[in-house]
Amino acid sequence: MRTYRSYLPDIMADLSDRQKYGARRFMRNLWQARWLLAVAVAALFCVQFLADLPFMVLPAAIVALLLAAGISGDAAGDGEESRAAAEAGELQSLSAENLAAAVTDPLIVFDDNASIIHANAAAIAAFGDLRAGMSLQLKFRAPEMQVLIDAALTGGGSPSADFIDKLPVERVYRVTASAVGHGSRLHVLLFKDQSEARRIDRMRADFIANASHEMRTPLASIAGFIETLRGPARNDPAARDQFLQIMQNQTGRMARLIDDMLSLSRLEMKPYLKPGARVDVKQVVESVVDSLGPLAKENNLVIERDFADGPMEVPGDRDELYQVFENLLENACKYGQDGDRVVVSIARTDKAPQPGIEVTVRDFGPGIPEEHIPRVTERFYRIDSETAQSRKGTGLGLAIVKHILTRHHGRLSIQSELGKGSAFTVYLPTN
């Protein structure tokens, strides 16, 4: 088996090749100028014979002549060819690893035992742990991938397949397998992301389903009140005020619903995070607490901070994490009215699987009944629709939180006790 590391000696050999190449070019120049040189040497002999110069002058003159011919040919010679040769040299010395890293689509190099030789950064970002030596067939178990890998190993051209990875976020790839070079026993799997087209279809269907279902209730109530206002309640100022207030609440709810559905759709459109960005969790939480100060005051709550010392950085998207903490803290303010405070704490944790940061938002309200806890992150799930409506919930806030955390490889855990309050804990890995 020939790994990419074994190409190193080739690269070393290439360096001495360049020296050899210089010597070859010198000889070739001499050869090209051979007739001119012959005449010049003959002329030198004539001069020696006629002028009767000292003995050593002749060989010295011939050597000077040869050198001049060899080097001048070099300078005047084929610049284009030498540039091409230099580029060929660069391409030769380019390591397969660097080339793979430059490819932005997931790419996996494997040998004819279907063991992974190398996976580029995009592949590791998309599929997680892909260390060298791991069996490709054990990692990509979907039936169509098994067929594809088998076809690639038995050498049937460049087979391709559509691969759908449902979890943790749905992704659709067009995968192509092809052999590297001739008889190198290496193959390459290239994944082309086709998720977007599929996601747009799905999004449209979801949006229509959700909109038609969730918008119908407030719309029906508005329509009913308009009818009443135009008919029986036409001349009843007290009822009119009351009805208009209800209608205003309902339109506000519809507007919030549209906002939440749009932001969820936006999140679903781009399932990956931009890599590299780091966010200071403490600073984000701090600004969320500041911005929700007025809401807390309105509900007669005090937001208490309990932050551990030191920097609290995680990889992630600032705006998205802001939305996570905003939704959680907003919920705590809305549903924790019976308590007189909301506690936000940030702490480092070394719990498995890897060290991370935990942000806990704790309220002291009525709490969530046990049977509802596992379900509250589902879209439009409502524990008690009366309360949720009066507290201006859309049923999407926690679904958005969960979605964002999945993208950050984070987790949301919920502890709650009836009559004592609830604690929502966000775990974010630091690496």
Place this chain on the structure above:
Amino acid sequence: MQSLHIVSAYDEELKYLSKRIAAMGGHAERMVEQSVLALVNADPDLARKVVEDDAILDQGQREVDDKAILLIGKRQPMATDLREVIGVIRISADLERVGDLAKNVAKRVASVGDNSKQPASLYRGLEALADLALTQLKEVLDVYASRSVDTIGFVRDRDDQIDAMYTSLFRELLTYMMEDPRNITPCTHLLFCAKNIERIGDHATNIAETIYFIVTGEQMPVERPKGDKTDRIVIPAK
């Protein structure tokens, strides 16, 4: 040279077994995914396909069993190799059961019938439960590929989540049945579907324990008490 040849053939046989497990795992994952999709979209064609696919898993399990027994007889494996072979037999049995459970969910699609009569939240709940069980299965089989058992503790947490979700769905289904006796038929079928999906999570946990045993040679630490509380759910009649 001769001995080298024998060892490499032995390796080939072991490798073939784990490849078959991976292929079976892929089929099992696909069947679970499609059976739940068929249930949620009330799609009898997809359900029929899932029922037919179960034969592939049955065939896979028979083949793995035969090959494993042949290997034990021929090579008399020791230590890691022996654990590997025994583990493969156990995992293939679990995967075959997962296939049966998915098949059972698919079979009920026709009986549940028109799903627009049941509340959407019920199907979202079932989908969420299936997502948890599938994630469990996927992560466990990923560990089988990577052999990094140090992170296998997650299966216990996930198992608790699955149990909590199942308990919640159980309660919701009972409530719907009490509201209207016409709901009893579809809800009973959905109850069995939820139970099947929850069992799939249990089989994934079993597989995780087998993998832990293959890699470390030790049993996974004793399990905590089960989080399934449906045995105590009583909703009093109004």
